[in-house]
Amino acid sequence: MNFSSKLLENAVEEFSKLPGVGKKTALRLVLHLLKSTSAEVHQFSNSLTTLKDNIKYCEKCHNISDEVICEICSAPKRDNSIICVVEDTRDVMAIENTHQFQGLYHVLNGLISPMDGVGPGDLTIESLVKRVQHEDVQEVIFALSANMEGDTTIFYLHKKLKDFNIKISTIARGIAFGGEIEYADEITLGRSIATRVPYENTLIR
Amino acid sequence: MNFSSKLLENAVEEFSKLPGVGKKTALRLVLHLLKSTSAEVHQFSNSLTTLKDNIKYCEKCHNISDEVICEICSAPKRDNSIICVVEDTRDVMAIENTHQFQGLYHVLNGLISPMDGVGPGDLTIESLVKRVQHEDVQEVIFALSANMEGDTTIFYLHKKLKDFNIKISTIARGIAFGGEIEYADEITLGRSIATRVPYENTLIR
Known part of the structure:
Protein backbone atom coordinates (compact mmCIF):
# COMPACT_ATOMS: atom_id res chain seq x y z
CA MET A 1 0.00 0.00 0.00
CA ASN A 2 1.28 3.48 -0.88
CA PHE A 3 0.04 5.99 1.64
CA SER A 4 -0.16 9.66 0.78
CA SER A 5 0.76 10.53 4.37
CA LYS A 6 3.29 9.07 6.80
CA LEU A 7 0.99 9.90 9.74
CA LEU A 8 -1.83 7.98 8.11
CA GLU A 9 0.50 5.05 7.47
CA ASN A 10 1.60 5.00 11.14
CA ALA A 11 -1.97 4.92 12.41
CA VAL A 12 -2.93 2.17 9.94
CA GLU A 13 0.18 0.23 10.97
CA GLU A 14 -0.86 0.41 14.63
CA PHE A 15 -4.45 -0.65 13.93
CA SER A 16 -3.37 -3.58 11.80
CA LYS A 17 -1.50 -5.03 14.80
CA LEU A 18 -4.87 -5.80 16.36
CA PRO A 19 -6.06 -9.41 15.99
CA GLY A 20 -8.19 -10.02 12.90
CA VAL A 21 -7.58 -6.52 11.52
CA GLY A 22 -5.82 -6.41 8.14
CA LYS A 23 -4.38 -3.39 6.37
CA LYS A 24 -7.59 -2.60 4.46
CA THR A 25 -9.80 -2.81 7.55
CA ALA A 26 -7.27 -0.75 9.50
CA LEU A 27 -7.39 1.95 6.83
CA ARG A 28 -11.20 1.96 6.91
CA LEU A 29 -11.22 2.34 10.70
CA VAL A 30 -8.58 5.09 10.71
CA LEU A 31 -10.38 7.05 7.97
CA HIS A 32 -13.57 6.74 10.00
CA LEU A 33 -11.83 8.20 13.05
CA LEU A 34 -10.33 10.93 10.88
CA LYS A 35 -13.87 12.03 10.00
CA SER A 36 -14.77 12.33 13.70
CA THR A 37 -14.11 15.53 15.61
CA SER A 38 -10.79 16.10 17.32
CA ALA A 39 -12.50 15.76 20.70
CA GLU A 40 -13.90 12.37 19.74
CA VAL A 41 -10.50 11.09 18.60
CA HIS A 42 -8.88 12.29 21.83
CA GLN A 43 -11.66 10.64 23.83
CA PHE A 44 -11.11 7.40 21.94
CA SER A 45 -7.40 7.37 22.54
CA ASN A 46 -7.67 8.56 26.15
CA SER A 47 -10.07 5.73 26.96
CA LEU A 48 -7.29 3.31 26.03
CA THR A 49 -4.39 4.94 27.84
CA THR A 50 -6.52 5.58 30.93
CA LEU A 51 -7.54 1.93 30.93
CA LYS A 52 -3.96 0.70 30.52
CA ASP A 53 -2.52 3.10 33.12
CA ASN A 54 -5.19 2.64 35.79
CA ILE A 55 -6.41 -0.91 35.37
CA LYS A 56 -6.26 -3.11 38.45
CA TYR A 57 -6.59 -6.84 38.81
CA CYS A 58 -8.53 -8.15 41.78
CA GLU A 59 -5.99 -9.41 44.34
CA LYS A 60 -8.18 -12.39 45.10
CA CYS A 61 -9.58 -13.66 41.77
CA HIS A 62 -7.34 -11.70 39.31
CA ASN A 63 -10.30 -10.46 37.31
CA ILE A 64 -10.05 -6.99 35.74
CA SER A 65 -11.34 -4.53 38.32
CA ASP A 66 -11.42 -0.85 39.28
CA GLU A 67 -10.78 -1.73 42.94
CA VAL A 68 -8.19 -3.81 44.78
CA ILE A 69 -10.86 -6.43 45.46
CA CYS A 70 -13.43 -6.82 42.67
CA GLU A 71 -17.19 -6.44 43.03
CA ILE A 72 -17.85 -10.16 42.85
CA CYS A 73 -15.24 -11.11 45.48
CA SER A 74 -16.49 -8.39 47.83
CA ALA A 75 -20.21 -9.13 47.39
CA PRO A 76 -21.55 -10.38 50.74
CA LYS A 77 -24.23 -12.61 49.21
CA ALA A 172 -20.84 -30.39 31.33
CA ARG A 173 -19.96 -31.03 27.69
CA GLY A 174 -22.67 -32.15 25.32
CA ILE A 175 -25.04 -31.25 22.54
CA ALA A 176 -25.95 -27.56 22.81
CA PHE A 177 -29.58 -26.54 23.26
CA GLY A 178 -31.05 -26.16 19.79
CA GLY A 179 -28.25 -28.33 18.38
CA GLU A 180 -29.18 -31.16 16.05
CA ILE A 181 -27.78 -34.57 16.84
CA GLU A 182 -27.03 -35.47 13.23
CA TYR A 183 -24.71 -32.47 12.89
CA ALA A 184 -22.88 -32.91 16.19
CA ASP A 185 -19.24 -33.99 16.01
CA GLU A 186 -18.42 -37.54 17.11
CA ILE A 187 -16.41 -36.64 20.21
CA THR A 188 -19.12 -34.39 21.64
CA LEU A 189 -21.87 -36.90 20.82
CA GLY A 190 -19.85 -39.82 22.21
CA ARG A 191 -19.12 -37.96 25.44
CA SER A 192 -22.69 -36.79 25.81
CA ILE A 193 -23.81 -40.43 25.76
CA ALA A 194 -21.06 -41.56 28.14
CA THR A 195 -21.88 -38.77 30.60
CA ARG A 196 -25.68 -39.05 30.25
CA VAL A 197 -27.73 -37.73 33.15
CA PRO A 198 -30.91 -39.11 34.77
CA TYR A 199 -33.90 -37.50 33.04
CA GLU A 200 -35.33 -36.29 36.35
CA ASN A 201 -32.22 -34.14 36.89
CA THR A 202 -32.87 -32.21 33.69
CA LEU A 203 -36.32 -31.18 34.92
CA ILE A 204 -34.78 -28.86 37.53
CA ARG A 205 -35.36 -25.42 36.04
CA MET B 1 -22.87 -6.90 28.98
CA ASN B 2 -21.80 -6.52 32.60
CA PHE B 3 -18.24 -5.25 32.80
CA SER B 4 -16.16 -5.81 35.91
CA SER B 5 -14.50 -2.42 35.35
CA LYS B 6 -15.85 0.97 34.31
CA LEU B 7 -12.56 1.77 32.54
CA LEU B 8 -12.83 -1.41 30.50
CA GLU B 9 -16.44 -0.58 29.65
CA ASN B 10 -15.44 2.91 28.44
CA ALA B 11 -12.73 1.58 26.17
CA VAL B 12 -15.05 -1.09 24.74
CA GLU B 13 -17.72 1.57 24.24
CA GLU B 14 -15.27 3.72 22.22
CA PHE B 15 -14.09 0.80 20.07
CA SER B 16 -17.62 -0.33 19.31
CA LYS B 17 -18.32 3.07 17.73
CA LEU B 18 -16.03 2.04 14.85
CA PRO B 19 -17.81 0.77 11.72
CA GLY B 20 -18.33 -3.00 11.69
CA VAL B 21 -17.09 -3.43 15.26
CA GLY B 22 -19.65 -4.89 17.69
CA LYS B 23 -19.40 -5.10 21.47
CA LYS B 24 -17.83 -8.56 21.45
CA THR B 25 -15.18 -7.66 18.87
CA ALA B 26 -14.48 -4.42 20.71
CA LEU B 27 -13.91 -6.36 23.94
CA ARG B 28 -11.55 -8.75 22.15
CA LEU B 29 -9.53 -5.85 20.71
CA VAL B 30 -9.37 -3.97 24.02
CA LEU B 31 -8.28 -7.08 25.93
CA HIS B 32 -5.60 -7.62 23.29
CA LEU B 33 -4.31 -4.08 23.82
CA LEU B 34 -4.45 -4.59 27.57
CA LYS B 35 -1.99 -7.48 27.18
CA SER B 36 0.44 -5.22 25.30
CA THR B 37 3.00 -3.15 27.17
CA SER B 38 2.13 0.33 28.38
CA ALA B 39 4.52 1.79 25.78
CA GLU B 40 2.71 -0.05 22.99
CA VAL B 41 -0.69 1.18 24.13
CA HIS B 42 0.58 4.77 24.30
CA GLN B 43 2.15 4.40 20.86
CA PHE B 44 -1.16 3.10 19.51
CA SER B 45 -3.15 5.93 20.95
CA ASN B 46 -0.58 8.59 20.07
CA SER B 47 -0.56 7.50 16.44
CA LEU B 48 -4.24 8.43 16.30
CA THR B 49 -4.12 11.77 18.07
CA THR B 50 -0.99 12.81 16.16
CA LEU B 51 -2.72 11.92 12.91
CA LYS B 52 -5.86 13.83 13.82
CA ASP B 53 -3.98 16.89 15.13
CA ASN B 54 -1.43 17.17 12.35
CA ILE B 55 -3.17 15.84 9.27
CA LYS B 56 -3.27 18.15 6.26
CA TYR B 57 -5.32 17.97 3.12
CA CYS B 58 -3.61 18.91 -0.14
CA GLU B 59 -4.80 22.42 -1.08
CA LYS B 60 -5.03 21.40 -4.70
CA CYS B 61 -6.55 17.88 -4.79
CA HIS B 62 -7.76 17.58 -1.15
CA ASN B 63 -6.09 14.21 -0.68
CA ILE B 64 -4.71 13.41 2.80
CA SER B 65 -1.15 14.69 2.89
CA ASP B 66 1.71 15.60 5.21
CA GLU B 67 2.44 18.75 3.17
CA VAL B 68 0.38 21.69 1.95
CA ILE B 69 0.60 20.32 -1.60
CA CYS B 70 0.64 16.51 -1.82
CA GLU B 71 3.34 14.39 -3.45
CA ILE B 72 1.24 13.60 -6.49
CA CYS B 73 0.25 17.23 -7.20
CA SER B 74 3.85 18.39 -6.78
CA ALA B 75 5.42 15.61 -8.87
CA PRO B 76 6.94 17.23 -11.99
CA LYS B 77 6.41 14.20 -14.23
CA ALA B 172 -15.39 1.61 -17.94
CA ARG B 173 -18.01 -0.60 -16.35
CA GLY B 174 -18.22 -4.23 -17.37
CA ILE B 175 -17.45 -7.81 -16.50
CA ALA B 176 -14.36 -7.98 -14.26
CA PHE B 177 -11.31 -9.93 -15.39
CA GLY B 178 -11.77 -13.49 -14.20
CA GLY B 179 -15.52 -12.87 -13.90
CA GLU B 180 -17.87 -15.46 -15.37
CA ILE B 181 -20.58 -14.15 -17.66
CA GLU B 182 -23.28 -16.47 -16.31
CA TYR B 183 -22.86 -15.03 -12.80
CA ALA B 184 -22.73 -11.36 -13.83
CA ASP B 185 -25.72 -9.23 -12.84
CA GLU B 186 -28.04 -8.10 -15.64
CA ILE B 187 -27.25 -4.38 -15.46
CA THR B 188 -23.50 -4.90 -15.69
CA LEU B 189 -23.86 -7.45 -18.49
CA GLY B 190 -26.34 -5.28 -20.39
CA ARG B 191 -24.11 -2.21 -20.13
CA SER B 192 -21.02 -4.16 -21.10
CA ILE B 193 -22.74 -5.18 -24.33
CA ALA B 194 -24.05 -1.67 -25.00
CA THR B 195 -20.60 -0.13 -24.42
CA ARG B 196 -18.68 -2.87 -26.23
CA VAL B 197 -15.23 -1.90 -27.54
CA PRO B 198 -13.47 -2.81 -30.78
CA TYR B 199 -11.42 -5.96 -30.19
CA GLU B 200 -8.24 -4.28 -31.45
CA ASN B 201 -8.45 -1.72 -28.63
CA THR B 202 -8.27 -4.45 -26.01
CA LEU B 203 -4.94 -5.65 -27.38
CA ILE B 204 -3.16 -2.54 -26.09
CA ARG B 205 -1.23 -3.84 -23.11
Whole structure:
Protein backbone atom coordinates (compact mmCIF):
# COMPACT_ATOMS: atom_id res chain seq x y z
CA MET A 1 0.00 0.00 0.00
CA ASN A 2 1.28 3.48 -0.88
CA PHE A 3 0.04 5.99 1.64
CA SER A 4 -0.16 9.66 0.78
CA SER A 5 0.76 10.53 4.37
CA LYS A 6 3.29 9.07 6.80
CA LEU A 7 0.99 9.90 9.74
CA LEU A 8 -1.83 7.98 8.11
CA GLU A 9 0.50 5.05 7.47
CA ASN A 10 1.60 5.00 11.14
CA ALA A 11 -1.97 4.92 12.41
CA VAL A 12 -2.93 2.17 9.94
CA GLU A 13 0.18 0.23 10.97
CA GLU A 14 -0.86 0.41 14.63
CA PHE A 15 -4.45 -0.65 13.93
CA SER A 16 -3.37 -3.58 11.80
CA LYS A 17 -1.50 -5.03 14.80
CA LEU A 18 -4.87 -5.80 16.36
CA PRO A 19 -6.06 -9.41 15.99
CA GLY A 20 -8.19 -10.02 12.90
CA VAL A 21 -7.58 -6.52 11.52
CA GLY A 22 -5.82 -6.41 8.14
CA LYS A 23 -4.38 -3.39 6.37
CA LYS A 24 -7.59 -2.60 4.46
CA THR A 25 -9.80 -2.81 7.55
CA ALA A 26 -7.27 -0.75 9.50
CA LEU A 27 -7.39 1.95 6.83
CA ARG A 28 -11.20 1.96 6.91
CA LEU A 29 -11.22 2.34 10.70
CA VAL A 30 -8.58 5.09 10.71
CA LEU A 31 -10.38 7.05 7.97
CA HIS A 32 -13.57 6.74 10.00
CA LEU A 33 -11.83 8.20 13.05
CA LEU A 34 -10.33 10.93 10.88
CA LYS A 35 -13.87 12.03 10.00
CA SER A 36 -14.77 12.33 13.70
CA THR A 37 -14.11 15.53 15.61
CA SER A 38 -10.79 16.10 17.32
CA ALA A 39 -12.50 15.76 20.70
CA GLU A 40 -13.90 12.37 19.74
CA VAL A 41 -10.50 11.09 18.60
CA HIS A 42 -8.88 12.29 21.83
CA GLN A 43 -11.66 10.64 23.83
CA PHE A 44 -11.11 7.40 21.94
CA SER A 45 -7.40 7.37 22.54
CA ASN A 46 -7.67 8.56 26.15
CA SER A 47 -10.07 5.73 26.96
CA LEU A 48 -7.29 3.31 26.03
CA THR A 49 -4.39 4.94 27.84
CA THR A 50 -6.52 5.58 30.93
CA LEU A 51 -7.54 1.93 30.93
CA LYS A 52 -3.96 0.70 30.52
CA ASP A 53 -2.52 3.10 33.12
CA ASN A 54 -5.19 2.64 35.79
CA ILE A 55 -6.41 -0.91 35.37
CA LYS A 56 -6.26 -3.11 38.45
CA TYR A 57 -6.59 -6.84 38.81
CA CYS A 58 -8.53 -8.15 41.78
CA GLU A 59 -5.99 -9.41 44.34
CA LYS A 60 -8.18 -12.39 45.10
CA CYS A 61 -9.58 -13.66 41.77
CA HIS A 62 -7.34 -11.70 39.31
CA ASN A 63 -10.30 -10.46 37.31
CA ILE A 64 -10.05 -6.99 35.74
CA SER A 65 -11.34 -4.53 38.32
CA ASP A 66 -11.42 -0.85 39.28
CA GLU A 67 -10.78 -1.73 42.94
CA VAL A 68 -8.19 -3.81 44.78
CA ILE A 69 -10.86 -6.43 45.46
CA CYS A 70 -13.43 -6.82 42.67
CA GLU A 71 -17.19 -6.44 43.03
CA ILE A 72 -17.85 -10.16 42.85
CA CYS A 73 -15.24 -11.11 45.48
CA SER A 74 -16.49 -8.39 47.83
CA ALA A 75 -20.21 -9.13 47.39
CA PRO A 76 -21.55 -10.38 50.74
CA LYS A 77 -24.23 -12.61 49.21
CA ARG A 78 -21.96 -14.77 47.05
CA ASP A 79 -21.02 -18.31 48.04
CA ASN A 80 -17.36 -18.27 49.14
CA SER A 81 -17.10 -22.05 49.15
CA ILE A 82 -17.25 -22.52 45.35
CA ILE A 83 -14.59 -21.24 42.96
CA CYS A 84 -15.14 -21.33 39.22
CA VAL A 85 -11.80 -21.35 37.35
CA VAL A 86 -11.86 -19.52 33.99
CA GLU A 87 -9.37 -18.38 31.37
CA ASP A 88 -10.14 -14.64 31.23
CA THR A 89 -12.59 -11.87 32.05
CA ARG A 90 -14.77 -12.66 29.03
CA ASP A 91 -15.60 -16.05 30.54
CA VAL A 92 -16.57 -14.37 33.84
CA MET A 93 -18.91 -12.08 31.88
CA ALA A 94 -20.40 -15.01 29.97
CA ILE A 95 -21.07 -17.05 33.11
CA GLU A 96 -22.41 -14.03 35.02
CA ASN A 97 -24.87 -13.51 32.15
CA THR A 98 -26.41 -16.94 32.79
CA HIS A 99 -27.32 -15.95 36.40
CA GLN A 100 -26.76 -19.64 37.29
CA PHE A 101 -23.62 -19.26 39.37
CA GLN A 102 -23.42 -17.61 42.78
CA GLY A 103 -19.90 -18.59 43.79
CA LEU A 104 -16.59 -16.80 43.22
CA TYR A 105 -14.22 -16.93 40.25
CA HIS A 106 -10.54 -17.42 39.67
CA VAL A 107 -9.15 -15.93 36.45
CA LEU A 108 -6.08 -17.81 35.19
CA ASN A 109 -5.19 -15.12 32.63
CA GLY A 110 -4.52 -17.73 29.96
CA LEU A 111 -4.16 -21.47 29.48
CA ILE A 112 -1.07 -23.67 29.57
CA SER A 113 0.20 -23.73 26.00
CA PRO A 114 3.76 -24.95 25.39
CA MET A 115 3.39 -24.05 21.69
CA ASP A 116 2.88 -20.38 22.62
CA GLY A 117 5.47 -20.52 25.38
CA VAL A 118 2.87 -20.23 28.17
CA GLY A 119 3.79 -22.39 31.15
CA PRO A 120 2.03 -22.88 34.54
CA GLY A 121 4.23 -20.13 36.02
CA ASP A 122 2.69 -17.55 33.69
CA LEU A 123 -0.78 -18.18 35.06
CA THR A 124 -2.32 -17.43 38.46
CA ILE A 125 -2.16 -21.08 39.52
CA GLU A 126 -0.12 -20.62 42.70
CA SER A 127 -2.62 -18.06 43.88
CA LEU A 128 -5.47 -20.52 43.25
CA VAL A 129 -3.71 -23.21 45.29
CA LYS A 130 -3.27 -20.70 48.13
CA ARG A 131 -6.95 -19.80 48.03
CA VAL A 132 -7.90 -23.49 48.31
CA GLN A 133 -5.42 -23.89 51.17
CA HIS A 134 -6.39 -20.88 53.21
CA GLU A 135 -10.01 -20.14 52.37
CA ASP A 136 -13.03 -22.22 53.14
CA VAL A 137 -13.28 -23.74 49.65
CA GLN A 138 -15.40 -26.84 49.18
CA GLU A 139 -15.62 -27.09 45.39
CA VAL A 140 -13.57 -25.98 42.40
CA ILE A 141 -15.31 -25.96 39.00
CA PHE A 142 -13.19 -25.88 35.85
CA ALA A 143 -14.90 -23.83 33.12
CA LEU A 144 -12.12 -23.93 30.53
CA SER A 145 -12.27 -24.28 26.76
CA ALA A 146 -12.65 -27.83 25.45
CA ASN A 147 -9.41 -27.89 23.49
CA MET A 148 -5.86 -29.13 23.95
CA GLU A 149 -4.78 -26.10 26.03
CA GLY A 150 -7.89 -26.31 28.22
CA ASP A 151 -7.44 -30.05 28.81
CA THR A 152 -3.74 -29.65 29.61
CA THR A 153 -4.52 -26.90 32.10
CA ILE A 154 -7.26 -28.92 33.78
CA PHE A 155 -4.92 -31.92 33.99
CA TYR A 156 -2.25 -29.79 35.65
CA LEU A 157 -4.66 -28.05 38.02
CA HIS A 158 -6.22 -31.37 39.02
CA LYS A 159 -2.80 -32.73 39.99
CA LYS A 160 -2.19 -29.64 42.12
CA LEU A 161 -5.58 -29.69 43.84
CA LYS A 162 -6.50 -33.36 44.16
CA ASP A 163 -4.90 -33.83 47.61
CA PHE A 164 -7.01 -31.14 49.19
CA ASN A 165 -10.29 -32.33 50.60
CA ILE A 166 -12.47 -30.59 48.01
CA LYS A 167 -14.84 -31.53 45.22
CA ILE A 168 -13.38 -30.93 41.74
CA SER A 169 -15.73 -30.71 38.77
CA THR A 170 -15.82 -29.49 35.18
CA ILE A 171 -18.74 -27.92 33.35
CA ALA A 172 -20.84 -30.39 31.33
CA ARG A 173 -19.96 -31.03 27.69
CA GLY A 174 -22.67 -32.15 25.32
CA ILE A 175 -25.04 -31.25 22.54
CA ALA A 176 -25.95 -27.56 22.81
CA PHE A 177 -29.58 -26.54 23.26
CA GLY A 178 -31.05 -26.16 19.79
CA GLY A 179 -28.25 -28.33 18.38
CA GLU A 180 -29.18 -31.16 16.05
CA ILE A 181 -27.78 -34.57 16.84
CA GLU A 182 -27.03 -35.47 13.23
CA TYR A 183 -24.71 -32.47 12.89
CA ALA A 184 -22.88 -32.91 16.19
CA ASP A 185 -19.24 -33.99 16.01
CA GLU A 186 -18.42 -37.54 17.11
CA ILE A 187 -16.41 -36.64 20.21
CA THR A 188 -19.12 -34.39 21.64
CA LEU A 189 -21.87 -36.90 20.82
CA GLY A 190 -19.85 -39.82 22.21
CA ARG A 191 -19.12 -37.96 25.44
CA SER A 192 -22.69 -36.79 25.81
CA ILE A 193 -23.81 -40.43 25.76
CA ALA A 194 -21.06 -41.56 28.14
CA THR A 195 -21.88 -38.77 30.60
CA ARG A 196 -25.68 -39.05 30.25
CA VAL A 197 -27.73 -37.73 33.15
CA PRO A 198 -30.91 -39.11 34.77
CA TYR A 199 -33.90 -37.50 33.04
CA GLU A 200 -35.33 -36.29 36.35
CA ASN A 201 -32.22 -34.14 36.89
CA THR A 202 -32.87 -32.21 33.69
CA LEU A 203 -36.32 -31.18 34.92
CA ILE A 204 -34.78 -28.86 37.53
CA ARG A 205 -35.36 -25.42 36.04
CA MET B 1 -22.87 -6.90 28.98
CA ASN B 2 -21.80 -6.52 32.60
CA PHE B 3 -18.24 -5.25 32.80
CA SER B 4 -16.16 -5.81 35.91
CA SER B 5 -14.50 -2.42 35.35
CA LYS B 6 -15.85 0.97 34.31
CA LEU B 7 -12.56 1.77 32.54
CA LEU B 8 -12.83 -1.41 30.50
CA GLU B 9 -16.44 -0.58 29.65
CA ASN B 10 -15.44 2.91 28.44
CA ALA B 11 -12.73 1.58 26.17
CA VAL B 12 -15.05 -1.09 24.74
CA GLU B 13 -17.72 1.57 24.24
CA GLU B 14 -15.27 3.72 22.22
CA PHE B 15 -14.09 0.80 20.07
CA SER B 16 -17.62 -0.33 19.31
CA LYS B 17 -18.32 3.07 17.73
CA LEU B 18 -16.03 2.04 14.85
CA PRO B 19 -17.81 0.77 11.72
CA GLY B 20 -18.33 -3.00 11.69
CA VAL B 21 -17.09 -3.43 15.26
CA GLY B 22 -19.65 -4.89 17.69
CA LYS B 23 -19.40 -5.10 21.47
CA LYS B 24 -17.83 -8.56 21.45
CA THR B 25 -15.18 -7.66 18.87
CA ALA B 26 -14.48 -4.42 20.71
CA LEU B 27 -13.91 -6.36 23.94
CA ARG B 28 -11.55 -8.75 22.15
CA LEU B 29 -9.53 -5.85 20.71
CA VAL B 30 -9.37 -3.97 24.02
CA LEU B 31 -8.28 -7.08 25.93
CA HIS B 32 -5.60 -7.62 23.29
CA LEU B 33 -4.31 -4.08 23.82
CA LEU B 34 -4.45 -4.59 27.57
CA LYS B 35 -1.99 -7.48 27.18
CA SER B 36 0.44 -5.22 25.30
CA THR B 37 3.00 -3.15 27.17
CA SER B 38 2.13 0.33 28.38
CA ALA B 39 4.52 1.79 25.78
CA GLU B 40 2.71 -0.05 22.99
CA VAL B 41 -0.69 1.18 24.13
CA HIS B 42 0.58 4.77 24.30
CA GLN B 43 2.15 4.40 20.86
CA PHE B 44 -1.16 3.10 19.51
CA SER B 45 -3.15 5.93 20.95
CA ASN B 46 -0.58 8.59 20.07
CA SER B 47 -0.56 7.50 16.44
CA LEU B 48 -4.24 8.43 16.30
CA THR B 49 -4.12 11.77 18.07
CA THR B 50 -0.99 12.81 16.16
CA LEU B 51 -2.72 11.92 12.91
CA LYS B 52 -5.86 13.83 13.82
CA ASP B 53 -3.98 16.89 15.13
CA ASN B 54 -1.43 17.17 12.35
CA ILE B 55 -3.17 15.84 9.27
CA LYS B 56 -3.27 18.15 6.26
CA TYR B 57 -5.32 17.97 3.12
CA CYS B 58 -3.61 18.91 -0.14
CA GLU B 59 -4.80 22.42 -1.08
CA LYS B 60 -5.03 21.40 -4.70
CA CYS B 61 -6.55 17.88 -4.79
CA HIS B 62 -7.76 17.58 -1.15
CA ASN B 63 -6.09 14.21 -0.68
CA ILE B 64 -4.71 13.41 2.80
CA SER B 65 -1.15 14.69 2.89
CA ASP B 66 1.71 15.60 5.21
CA GLU B 67 2.44 18.75 3.17
CA VAL B 68 0.38 21.69 1.95
CA ILE B 69 0.60 20.32 -1.60
CA CYS B 70 0.64 16.51 -1.82
CA GLU B 71 3.34 14.39 -3.45
CA ILE B 72 1.24 13.60 -6.49
CA CYS B 73 0.25 17.23 -7.20
CA SER B 74 3.85 18.39 -6.78
CA ALA B 75 5.42 15.61 -8.87
CA PRO B 76 6.94 17.23 -11.99
CA LYS B 77 6.41 14.20 -14.23
CA ARG B 78 2.65 13.88 -13.84
CA ASP B 79 0.25 15.02 -16.51
CA ASN B 80 -1.43 18.23 -15.28
CA SER B 81 -4.04 18.16 -18.01
CA ILE B 82 -6.00 15.13 -16.73
CA ILE B 83 -7.89 15.11 -13.42
CA CYS B 84 -9.33 11.89 -12.04
CA VAL B 85 -12.22 12.60 -9.64
CA VAL B 86 -12.53 10.12 -6.75
CA GLU B 87 -14.49 9.77 -3.53
CA ASP B 88 -11.66 9.40 -1.00
CA THR B 89 -8.01 8.64 -0.42
CA ARG B 90 -8.59 4.89 -0.64
CA ASP B 91 -9.59 5.30 -4.29
CA VAL B 92 -6.41 7.28 -4.97
CA MET B 93 -4.40 4.44 -3.44
CA ALA B 94 -6.27 1.82 -5.48
CA ILE B 95 -5.75 3.67 -8.77
CA GLU B 96 -2.09 4.45 -7.98
CA ASN B 97 -1.58 0.71 -7.43
CA THR B 98 -2.60 -0.01 -11.04
CA HIS B 99 0.25 2.23 -12.37
CA GLN B 100 -2.07 3.03 -15.28
CA PHE B 101 -2.78 6.66 -14.48
CA GLN B 102 -0.25 9.48 -14.70
CA GLY B 103 -2.55 12.48 -14.27
CA LEU B 104 -3.67 14.27 -11.11
CA TYR B 105 -6.54 13.54 -8.74
CA HIS B 106 -9.36 15.43 -7.15
CA VAL B 107 -10.70 13.96 -3.90
CA LEU B 108 -14.36 14.85 -3.30
CA ASN B 109 -14.36 13.63 0.31
CA GLY B 110 -17.67 11.87 -0.14
CA LEU B 111 -20.54 11.49 -2.57
CA ILE B 112 -23.79 13.42 -2.84
CA SER B 113 -26.25 11.51 -0.68
CA PRO B 114 -29.46 13.26 0.35
CA MET B 115 -30.35 10.26 2.55
CA ASP B 116 -27.25 10.87 4.68
CA GLY B 117 -27.63 14.63 4.50
CA VAL B 118 -24.60 15.11 2.25
CA GLY B 119 -25.18 17.83 -0.34
CA PRO B 120 -22.90 19.25 -3.06
CA GLY B 121 -21.76 21.96 -0.63
CA ASP B 122 -20.22 19.36 1.68
CA LEU B 123 -17.89 18.13 -1.06
CA THR B 124 -14.92 19.80 -2.76
CA ILE B 125 -16.90 20.46 -5.94
CA GLU B 126 -16.37 24.26 -6.09
CA SER B 127 -12.65 23.69 -5.85
CA LEU B 128 -12.79 21.23 -8.77
CA VAL B 129 -14.69 23.75 -10.89
CA LYS B 130 -12.04 26.36 -10.09
CA ARG B 131 -9.27 23.97 -11.08
CA VAL B 132 -10.96 23.33 -14.43
CA GLN B 133 -11.43 27.10 -14.90
CA HIS B 134 -7.93 28.24 -13.98
CA GLU B 135 -5.66 25.30 -14.73
CA ASP B 136 -4.81 23.82 -18.09
CA VAL B 137 -7.23 20.89 -17.75
CA GLN B 138 -8.18 18.97 -20.87
CA GLU B 139 -9.93 15.92 -19.44
CA VAL B 140 -11.85 15.03 -16.27
CA ILE B 141 -12.32 11.32 -15.53
CA PHE B 142 -15.01 10.27 -13.03
CA ALA B 143 -13.89 7.21 -11.04
CA LEU B 144 -16.82 7.02 -8.63
CA SER B 145 -18.69 4.04 -7.24
CA ALA B 146 -21.37 2.57 -9.49
CA ASN B 147 -24.28 3.15 -7.16
CA MET B 148 -27.02 5.70 -6.64
CA GLU B 149 -24.76 8.18 -4.80
CA GLY B 150 -22.01 7.84 -7.41
CA ASP B 151 -24.43 8.33 -10.30
CA THR B 152 -26.04 11.35 -8.63
CA THR B 153 -22.64 12.93 -8.04
CA ILE B 154 -21.53 12.31 -11.64
CA PHE B 155 -24.79 13.80 -12.93
CA TYR B 156 -24.28 16.92 -10.80
CA LEU B 157 -20.60 17.28 -11.70
CA HIS B 158 -21.34 16.81 -15.40
CA LYS B 159 -23.85 19.67 -15.27
CA LYS B 160 -21.25 21.91 -13.61
CA LEU B 161 -18.45 21.03 -16.04
CA LYS B 162 -20.13 20.46 -19.37
CA ASP B 163 -19.82 24.08 -20.57
CA PHE B 164 -16.05 24.11 -20.22
CA ASN B 165 -14.20 23.01 -23.31
CA ILE B 166 -12.95 19.73 -21.82
CA LYS B 167 -13.39 16.01 -22.36
CA ILE B 168 -15.48 14.33 -19.64
CA SER B 169 -15.28 10.57 -19.22
CA THR B 170 -16.07 7.85 -16.70
CA ILE B 171 -14.11 4.66 -16.01
CA ALA B 172 -15.39 1.61 -17.94
CA ARG B 173 -18.01 -0.60 -16.35
CA GLY B 174 -18.22 -4.23 -17.37
CA ILE B 175 -17.45 -7.81 -16.50
CA ALA B 176 -14.36 -7.98 -14.26
CA PHE B 177 -11.31 -9.93 -15.39
CA GLY B 178 -11.77 -13.49 -14.20
CA GLY B 179 -15.52 -12.87 -13.90
CA GLU B 180 -17.87 -15.46 -15.37
CA ILE B 181 -20.58 -14.15 -17.66
CA GLU B 182 -23.28 -16.47 -16.31
CA TYR B 183 -22.86 -15.03 -12.80
CA ALA B 184 -22.73 -11.36 -13.83
CA ASP B 185 -25.72 -9.23 -12.84
CA GLU B 186 -28.04 -8.10 -15.64
CA ILE B 187 -27.25 -4.38 -15.46
CA THR B 188 -23.50 -4.90 -15.69
CA LEU B 189 -23.86 -7.45 -18.49
CA GLY B 190 -26.34 -5.28 -20.39
CA ARG B 191 -24.11 -2.21 -20.13
CA SER B 192 -21.02 -4.16 -21.10
CA ILE B 193 -22.74 -5.18 -24.33
CA ALA B 194 -24.05 -1.67 -25.00
CA THR B 195 -20.60 -0.13 -24.42
CA ARG B 196 -18.68 -2.87 -26.23
CA VAL B 197 -15.23 -1.90 -27.54
CA PRO B 198 -13.47 -2.81 -30.78
CA TYR B 199 -11.42 -5.96 -30.19
CA GLU B 200 -8.24 -4.28 -31.45
CA ASN B 201 -8.45 -1.72 -28.63
CA THR B 202 -8.27 -4.45 -26.01
CA LEU B 203 -4.94 -5.65 -27.38
CA ILE B 204 -3.16 -2.54 -26.09
CA ARG B 205 -1.23 -3.84 -23.11
